[in-house]
Amino acid sequence: MSLGNDATLYWFILGWLALASLIVHRTVHSRFGLTLRGIRSNETRIASIGLHAYRYKLAAFVLSGTLCAVAGALLANLAQFVSPSYMHWARSAELLLMVLLGGMSSVLGPLVGAAAFMFLEEGLGMVTPHWPLLMGAILVVVVMYARNGIVELVGRLRRSPQDAR
Amino acid sequence: MQGAAPVLSVRGLVKRYGGLVVTQDVDLDLRRGEVHAIVGPNGAGKTTLLGQLTGDVRPDAGRIYFGTRDITTLPAHRRARLGLGRSFQITSVFPDLTVIENALLAGQAHAGHSFRFWQHALDDHERLATAMALLAQVGLADHADRLAGPMSHGEHRQLEIAIALAGQPQVLLLDEPMAGMGIEDSATLTRMLLAMKGSVSMLLVEHDMNAVFALADRISVLVYGRCIATGTPDEIRADAEVRRAYLGDDASAP
Numbered sequence: 267m268s269l270g271n272d273a274t275l276y277w278f279i280l281g282w283l284a285l286a287s288l289i290v291h292r293t294v295h296s297r298f299g300l301t302l303r304g305i306r307s308n309e310t311r312i313a314s315i316g317l318h319a320y321r322y323k324l325a326a327f328v329l330s331g332t333l334c335a336v337a338g339a340l341l342a343n344l345a346q347f348v349s350p351s352y353m354h355w356a357r358s359a360e361l362l363l364m365v366l367l368g369g370m371s372s373v374l375g376p377l378v379g380a381a382a383f384m385f386l387e388e389g390l391g392m393v394t395p396h397w398p399l400l401m402g403a404i405l406v407v408v409v410m411y412a413r414n415g416i417v418e419l420v421g422r423l424r425r426s427p428q429d430a431r
Numbered sequence: 432m433q434g435a436a437p438v439l440s441v442r443g444l445v446k447r448y449g450g451l452v453v454t455q456d457v458d459l460d461l462r463r464g465e466v467h468a469i470v471g472p473n474g475a476g477k478t479t480l481l482g483q484l485t486g487d488v489r490p491d492a493g494r495i496y497f498g499t500r501d502i503t504t505l506p507a508h509r510r511a512r513l514g515l516g517r518s519f520q521i522t523s524v525f526p527d528l529t530v531i532e533n534a535l536l537a538g539q540a541h542a543g544h545s546f547r548f549w550q551h552a553l554d555d556h557e558r559l560a561t562a563m564a565l566l567a568q569v570g571l572a573d574h575a576d577r578l579a580g581p582m583s584h585g586e587h588r589q590l591e592i593a594i595a596l597a598g599q600p601q602v603l604l605l606d607e608p609m610a611g612m613g614i615e616d617s618a619t620l621t622r623m624l625l626a627m628k629g630s631v632s633m634l635l636v637e638h639d640m641n642a643v644f645a646l647a648d649r650i651s652v653l654v655y656g657r658c659i660a661t662g663t664p665d666e667i668r669a670d671a672e673v674r675r676a677y678l679g680d681d682a683s684a685p
Binding site: 292293295296297298299300301303304306307308310311312313314315316317318325 | 485486506507508509511512516517519523524525526527528532535536537539540541546547548549550551552553594597598
């Protein structure tokens, strides 16, 4: 299998995305995931029920770092190029913006957010070279009116016709 | 009276904050199965004493034993795992989780570690049944799927007790469980604690004297960080020093 072929590389990366999403989905709903959600919800209470928050947070960071490492390796294959600019904070910020845009508290959110981000970047880029300005405005609106991003917005729109009845 | 060794004992405990002595040479024994109330005026050091028992506050001197084991330097999460459950004075539940998730999570440490990454947490039927039984015990069975955050104060207090019980503790440290409750809710909670009496040893810090006299086998009175008396409710009512320090000189028996 040669990753030099565009189509092969695409399917290869898509396969990894599917696997990573499955892993994250299972993790969120597992006992470990319940512990993490508990820590986020009320960290001081965690010790009093006999759990050591630090160990679970550490494991979560390791898991998240591992997934990012896979993504990094795939990116290097896609771009056939690695430069120090990948370490610039703006790259991390882009990833965070994707999550904010799509929605933080779901597995689907970051996927939707990444797609939306790429779409906006391309689309707005065609309209004006100052597209980050427009992107900024859109982000502010999303953060103000939909704390959980596009996923929540869509969910609300789908529910509202029934609410009206 | 049970003659057995105490489940929890404190010897010569001292805690100072700067020049202020908030726990002054306190000795305390919690006997197996008893409800032991700690009362005292505001600022007597009740919460600080409880904090030292749970592991949140490090004492300056003295020792704390759980059974025969010295737990003085053990961190809070290790004490909880040994069987020291607690409820908080200010409600401390997991607001972003549902009621049943609160109960499941609270029971998780007791069931071993939580490094289970794959199996769905709500798929474990045995643990789910245990958690449901617990919710039924505190009267929240009908609310299992509700998000904990938006529930009422009384329901939060019930959930607070459920979380404390989920680890099947030998000792329950209750920090003002009746705090902020109406007469009716606090009577309900008193009945609930009465029903649990004997199955778990309870150390109860409480201002509500009706609850204290209804529940306690023994009472210790704390004044300015010192334990001035320990005895049965009748002995405490009759104790001259207690009346002077706490109930007021002219107290004509509560």
